[in-house]
Amino acid sequence: MSEPHARFAMGSAAAAAVKRTATLVPLRKSIGYVARPTSGVAATLETSHPSEPQAHASGAPSENADAPASTTAPAPYDAIPTDSVPTNNISNWKNAQQDPWWVRLTLILVAVTSLVVLVVIPVVNIFYQALSAGLHTYWDNLFNDPDTRHSIWLTLIVAPTAVVANLIFGVAAAWAIARFRFPGRSVLTTLIDLPFAISPVVAGLQLMLLFGLQGYFGPWLREHNIHIIFAVPGLILATMFVTLPFVARELIPVLEAIGPDEELAAVSLGARGWQVLWKITLPNIKWGLLYGILLCNARAMGEFGAVYVVSGHIPGQTQTMPLRVDRLFQGYNTPGSFALASVLMLLALVTLVLKTVLERRTQRELAEAAKLHSPEIES
Amino acid sequence: MPRRVLPGFKLSLGFTLAYLTVMVLIPLAACIAKATTLTTAEFWAAVWTPRARAAYVLTVGASVASAVINVLLGVLLAWVLVRYQFPFKRLFDAIIDLPFALPTAVAGLVYSSLYVENGWLGQYLVPYGIELAYTRSAIVLVLVFTGLPFVVRTLQPVLESVEHEVEEAAAMLGANRWQTFTRVILPLLLPAILTGFALAFARALGEYGSVVFVSGNMPFRTEIASRLVVDRLEEFEYAQATAIAVVLLAISFSTLIVINVLERWSQRSHV
Numbered sequence: 132m133s134e135p136h137a138r139f140a141m142g143s144a145a146a147a148a149v150k151r152t153a154t155l156v157p158l159r160k161s162i163g164y165v166a167r168p169t170s171g172v173a174a175t176l177e178t179s180h181p182s183e184p185q186a187h188a189s190g191a192p193s194e195n196a197d198a199p200a201s202t203t204a205p206a207p208y209d210a211i212p213t214d215s216v217p218t219n220n221i222s223n224w225k226n227a228q229q230d231p232w233w234v235r236l237t238l239i240l241v242a243v244t245s246l247v248v249l250v251v252i253p254v255v256n257i258f259y260q261a262l263s264a265g266l267h268t269y270w271d272n273l274f275n276d277p278d279t280r281h282s283i284w285l286t287l288i289v290a291p292t293a294v295v296a297n298l299i300f301g302v303a304a305a306w307a308i309a310r311f312r313f314p315g316r317s318v319l320t321t322l323i324d325l326p327f328a329i330s331p332v333v334a335g336l337q338l339m340l341l342f343g344l345q346g347y348f349g350p351w352l353r354e355h356n357i358h359i360i361f362a363v364p365g366l367i368l369a370t371m372f373v374t375l376p377f378v379a380r381e382l383i384p385v386l387e388a389i390g391p392d393e394e395l396a397a398v399s400l401g402a403r404g405w406q407v408l409w410k411i412t413l414p415n416i417k418w419g420l421l422y423g424i425l426l427c428n429a430r431a432m433g434e435f436g437a438v439y440v441v442s443g444h445i446p447g448q449t450q451t452m453p454l455r456v457d458r459l460f461q462g463y464n465t466p467g468s469f470a471l472a473s474v475l476m477l478l479a480l481v482t483l484v485l486k487t488v489l490e491r492r493t494q495r496e497l498a499e500a501a502k503l504h505s506p507e508i509e510s
Numbered sequence: 511m512p513r514r515v516l517p518g519f520k521l522s523l524g525f526t527l528a529y530l531t532v533m534v535l536i537p538l539a540a541c542i543a544k545a546t547t548l549t550t551a552e553f554w555a556a557v558w559t560p561r562a563r564a565a566y567v568l569t570v571g572a573s574v575a576s577a578v579i580n581v582l583l584g585v586l587l588a589w590v591l592v593r594y595q596f597p598f599k600r601l602f603d604a605i606i607d608l609p610f611a612l613p614t615a616v617a618g619l620v621y622s623s624l625y626v627e628n629g630w631l632g633q634y635l636v637p638y639g640i641e642l643a644y645t646r647s648a649i650v651l652v653l654v655f656t657g658l659p660f661v662v663r664t665l666q667p668v669l670e671s672v673e674h675e676v677e678e679a680a681a682m683l684g685a686n687r688w689q690t691f692t693r694v695i696l697p698l699l700l701p702a703i704l705t706g707f708a709l710a711f712a713r714a715l716g717e718y719g720s721v722v723f724v725s726g727n728m729p730f731r732t733e734i735a736s737r738l739v740v741d742r743l744e745e746f747e748y749a750q751a752t753a754i755a756v757v758l759l760a761i762s763f764s765t766l767i768v769i770n771v772l773e774r775w776s777q778r779s780h781v
Contacts, residue, residue, distance in 0.1 A: 433613025
């Protein structure tokens with residue numbers, strides 16, 4: 132019954148972290164393998180014949196007794212660990228994963244160029260366009276436009292509210308799914324994934340159908356003078372829907388990996404439910420939790436499609452930062468829209484740095500959990 | 511079933527179910543219910559107009575194109591990042607995740623200004639007749655950006671876990687590097703490549719924020735299906751908008767099912 136969770140290992144970037152821990156051992160091995168010392172002769176020989184590795188790779192030295200084969204064979208004897216390596220094919224062992232230098236160079240150049248064009252140039256361009264009219268104008272664009280100021284403030288309300296709601300949901304869902312077995316458990320995990328599959332515009336439309344003036348709850352809401360669509364609650368609901376899976380998806384694999392032992396011990400010693408949660412579970416999963424919050428928050432702040440539908444675009448009332456960027460751009464205020472976009476870009480860069488840090492912590496959390504559990508499996 | 515020792519089962523499951531019902535199931539049900547208020551003829555009239563057909567073709571076509579490019583680029587990037595050493599490698603590795611962190615509207619904004627005639631990149635491309643601004647190619651380009659991390663991040667761990675013995679064996683048996691790559695490594699990567707493709711495709715299908723900035727939203731030419739839904743909504747044609755939304759839902763649900771099947775298959779082939 133643990134298969135439904137392995138599916139979480141695909142898809143989100145954190146899941147990649149989860150998978151990576153599983154491959155830590157071969158990874159370490161391969162690093163050690165690459166870094167294994169070779170004698171000077173072998174090293175120079177390899178660099179001097181980089182374009183013909185297949186000669187090394189394919190050849191049994193006896194087949195054609197040319198110079199490289201005969202000279203490479205004896206050279207690295209001092210570096211060979213005696214256990215695993217066949218002694219007559221040292222050059223193969225070294226070259227098997229090595230590509231010719233021109234292949235390496237070309238591939239690296241293509242990869243770096245495409246990343247520069249796709250990512251680096253856009254990042255630099257945003258800051259350039261935002262600051263091109265000078266720092267003073269930049270400041271004016273950001274903080275002396277009341278509607279822009281309001282959009283920043285609104286985003287600071289909408290995003291954290293959605294994150295807190297999905298945080299509570301994520302912890303509850305992860306606890307239920309990772310700690311208990313019950314019928315329909317895999318259906319539940321699929322349901323949690325559903326918002327990822329639904330186009331954000333359709334998500335917004337669904338809220339319109341429920342709470343809009345012509346919607347199913349529309350008349351009742353109007354009677355009681357409650358505004359959801361074209362108001363802040365609609366923005367929050369739309370953001371909540373779109374970011375619903377993030378925390379749960381991060382937490383389920385972490386909780387599964389850690390296992391219930393410490394919690395069982397706490398319960399057997401008389402701890403009550405909330406004590407277990409606050410004193411055992413949450414401290415154990417804190418990095419995974421922060422990671423989920425980070426991803427959730429990044430998406431919540433940047434959400435466009437779903438809030439676009441339910442916002443109504445009332446300046447100074449229902450425009451979050453991304454919507455404000457759009458309106459400024461449509462209104463031909465390009466410097467203003469780039470100024471606000473640069474703030475969002477800055478947030479994204481901060482998110483990226485924190486993400487890298489947290490990813491490493493989460494990996495360590497999982498690696499420690501794996502270490503704790505491995506003796507049990509063996510015994 | 512064994513007695514549950516850990517506390518909080520009913521509370522956590524109950525809360526989870528209630529939350530999912532309110533947030534996901536009721537809105538979905540509303541969508542379906544609204545669509546069923548149309549007769550079959552009305553439904554088809556709404557979802558099968560020439561304009562809507564053009565929008566579906568564009569949405570699916572651009573998503574496929576961008577996912578294919580993402581696969582090619584993703585294999586290359588994952589290979590380079592896992593196998594080679596070069597300056598600033600860790601920086602390049604980190605910025606691959608930027609499309610996850612960056613609001614798509616910001617991506618759309620900057621891409622829309624880079625490729626116009628006097629933009630940073632457009633000034634070199636437009637003189638040669640390569641006009642990317644406000645075209646279908648612009649849609650594909652921005653979708654390549656938003657889908658960039660999926661294939662790379664799915665492939666990296668798999669590529670790292672390929673044992674070097676496999677390649678050594680191939681080399682010993684006389685394969686050159688290209689043969690080793692196409693016949694030994696690529697088949698190992700195939701499940702991850704397919705998963706990455708499906709994820710990038712699914713993301714591209716639903717993408718809205720970046721596309722509306724770069725496409726110009728011309729009906730029949732550069733209007734994606736999501737945009738058509740918004741257009742119908744702005745005309746207060748709720749039922750028609752819902753009908754198109756149901757088609758979109760059907761497409762994305764089938765993608766989700768395919769992803770699940772692929773993941774199960776790739777896990778089996780890994781074990």
